[in-house]
Amino acid sequence: MGKKRDFKTTLEHWKFKYKLSILNEKTLEEVLRIRLSRLTVFIYGSLALVVVFFLMSALILFSPLKYYLPGFSDYSLRSELSHNMAKVDSLSSLLQKQTLQLQTTKNLIAGTLSADSIPKQKDISVEKYRELVEKKSDREQQFIENFQKNIVSNTITPTVANNAAKQNFAVPLAGTAAASYGEKGDNAVKFTGNNREVLAVAKGIVMSTDLTVGNRYTVYIQHPDGYVSVYKNLSAVFKQAGSTVSTGDVIGQIDAENDKQYLIFEIWQNSIRIDPRTVMDIK
Template identity: 30%
Template sequence: MSNTKVKKSFFHKLRNKYRLAIFNEQTYEEVWQMRLSRLNVFTVVGSSAIILVLLIILLIAYTGLREYIPGYPDGDQRRMLVRNYNRVDSLVAEIEKRDKFFESIKAVVQGEVPPSEEEMLQDNGISKPQKVDFEISKEDEAFRQRVEAEEKYNLAVLPEGKMIPELNQIYFYSPLKGIVVKEFRESESHYGIDIVAKPGDTVLSIMDGTVIFSGWTVETGYTMMVQHSSDLISAYKHNAKLLKKAGDKIAAGEAIANVGNSGELTTGPHLHFELWYQGNAVDPTKYIIFE
């Protein structure tokens, strides 16, 4: 009974209400007062302590303050750990390769057949890749045929006005100094420019390259095409004479042809010049000065 009375008296004391008041020392007027109990004080203090601890934990976990905790590695140490891990992994791989090499030499010295690459992969737990055959559905085959039929005669041309940064870094020789009488026009399927000059004027190569075509066509007459580095191809059409043949190596600025009026698609002496980059026709006037 005594224990029960003690417990009741303890909880009763926790719930007892007290008044906390603040008085003016001069007039003894009550300025502020608050009613509270011991249980309220314990609850408020405990909740505040828990919230404070949680805020400190979050602050340390998601900010750089955690690096100031003794024993916690800083950024440089973590980067060093990752770098050392990669180095150790590379060393382990090199040691495994060395061991396999020594095993192969040992087998050859003893007159045995060294293990094949497939056996080595199986020993390392790597299974041999299997060939997978994919079946083409009728819908996929019909779609593929339709796309091929639509794109069969299409020429890839870059959007009008678009500059290519890679070509801006290359110095091109002008193939011919003259007046550009017809510009690059995609809408008219004119994938180059026409430069008027005197008959017999020398046509130069814009870059180092290899002649991939040098001959006669009905529409463009004496035509030459040169393969350059950086996925570039230059074409020179309607010439009077070709100075290089297919397979010749030419240097930048070297003479390759003479201006003429050959072929059916011409109305006077001029050079039709085209520049192709990665299979796309580009406007030469954006990268080369002709006048």
């Protein structure tokens, strides 16, 4: 009985209204009158906090501020960042050329530079310009020839699982050793060796080719029966998203440096990562 009376007394205390009056200093006339209780202030204050919370949440979710939240960035954001960095480099080069052109024009106007001393640009045809642009340097031509020779000379024929119970998956890096990689040893397989060409383990469609923060590529390929193969730590990619690949197609290559010359390979089935050793023969 006493607790019920105390609760009633407390509630009446919270409901007790106070009057706030604002008077004119000269005429003593009441300008504003406010009647509030503790309970009313608490309710209105709580509603105001809820409204501010939803407004701040909407401001963060529907503005670029969301990219500063931990864990919000994705692969598309990284690709967009790389694209924007390339655009910044192009704009910087263009700005330097325009600055040089402006300085040359100022010198011509001031008379400190002769127009005859400026080399004139010869007019060339579109075909000639395309030929000059598409012409490969000796270093690029040598790299292409060596790469084609390596593809022909290396054993590119994919190693397929001989066990009938396993899926018909090839080894992504021919002629290399493999080691378990991951916390439990079965999350992925780390391939190392002298070969650099990374092969598609089965026919499928390239889902995406993402550039990571460490300037390395990750390739995702969708295969039949819900399988997805993942190739990480690639230094170059030769396929684009949406491309169709067959078993043994070269999709990219790993770095030539010893500390970076390895491939991290994963297999997923129906959004679950499985042990790659269960679907292919790994020596």
